[in-house]
Amino acid sequence: MRVCNEGFDKAFIDENRDMYAISFTQYVLSGRWKYFILWYLRGETRRYTDIKKFLGGLSQGSLTKQLRELEQDGVIKRDVYPEVPPRVEYSLTDKGNKLLPILEKMEDFGKEYG
Amino acid sequence: MRVCNEGFDKAFIDENRDMYAISFTQYVLSGRWKYFILWYLRGETRRYTDIKKFLGGLSQGSLTKQLRELEQDGVIKRDVYPEVPPRVEYSLTDKGNKLLPILEKMEDFGKEYG
DNA sequence: CGGAATCCAGAGTGATACTG
């Protein structure tokens, strides 16, 4: 659900800056696999194939789409090494690292109730 | 995206309890309006109509569905007062309150980058 | 190896009409 504050008028947003902020973050994290990808990349640089292997049966098309969105939102970095065969590595940006506290709190909740 | 750990086999889950926990939390929070509803209910008991008014042009059908899911997942409580006209109030459960730290971290991120 | 392009099924969302 890639939607960020649609349906809210300006007055509402001005009066609810906190909710606007939450909505923005929800937008960045929207997607079935974003949480897993970020979690897998924390503190490590990973290759495309390794991410795919880690996530199981996820199709290439879907994985690439999620990675592109994360890259465009500035939370992951994509480094291409023009070798043969080609090598592409992904890692978290500083911005991406700032998402980890959210994942940690989600982990806490899930471990208590899941 | 009401999906919780589909596509992961048991071995994967056993080796990745933290991701399983995150996935569970993502499941509980999945839905366009869940974050807003929880945020609006923090520390307060609210009536159905007030929630609807707060969220803007959201249709009754959609709001009811989100509230039902939150109730079934045990994060909000629904109290019915059989008056005329009827009154229904919603509030966070203890479990629901445990979700607030996640929202706070999301607020932090959104205020820094949104 | 790491994609891009295309198509499709299904979930999620919402508008509308009706009810106790």
Added chain:
DNA sequence: CAGTATCACTCTGGATTCCG
């Protein structure tokens, strides 16, 4: 006031195929 029921639409994720 606070729903339920139905229908229609959109968007995402996934399968498939092809490429440098």
